[in-house]
Amino acid sequence: MKARKVIIRGPFPTVKETAKLMGVSDRRLKELLRLVRSNGTLREKNGTALEEAGRKVRKTKDMTRAKKRTASASRERRARGKTAKALS
């Protein structure tokens, strides 16, 4: 039996709360945040990552559509051929 999905109800952890829970001092927390912030923000990267994922989905969809088009075009050609044969 697959376990049911658990809905997590808040409050969601904040960085200060987590640091307190884990026993990380305020000074260390500041150091860590400085270290992390020096690499740029995640919000910008998030936008790019989502865009990239969207692009991949669109590409797959386009490929499927193209396949369908090819399939129907070949069917059309085949049909035309048969019709042509029948007429002759």
Added chain:
Amino acid sequence: MARLQKHSPEVFLNIPYDTKFERLFLAFIAGTSALGLNPRATLEITTSVRRLERVLDLIRQCEYSVHDLSRVEIDRAVPRTPRFNMPFELGLSVAMERSGKNERRGWFVCESRSYRLSKSLSDLNGTDPFIHDGTIEGVFRELGNMFRRPGKQPTVQQMRLIYRKLRKNLAAILQQAGSKTPYSARVFRDLCVIAIDAAEELLL
């Protein structure tokens, strides 16, 4: 350690501490943080109080637990033995949930291969494990199958961003802690703080 009045949910990560598992270790921290959970692990236990007591305390504190049994294999070191800690801690979690004396709400079992659990731990037959295929994406996917936040769910891409942040800062954290492995109390604490900070930035 003072407990907060209405604290955020915590998840006990019962995972192997070996070099091959390092990527998945970071993935578990990133994924659980993205889902709004505070990751906890036996790595935090450093005091000389009897280890078993501390493990029990930690499991009791956490509402949820995730048990990865993908590395219950015979190791290379002589005498060659499998590691029994993870199945043992899973047993403790199940027993604690059954006793119903605390806030525990659920336990989940992970594996990297389908059907192996039914051979290695047949007592759990009837409980489907979450198969992560031993990949980072698999861990994110299965965590998303176990838990959900109210409202908008974190995407695998967002979890991946948190993972990358951890990965990027790992070298500096290890250097600062004078450690060669992420499986130490200090490194684990720092990683959790960074992951929660990234999750807060991305999802709130």
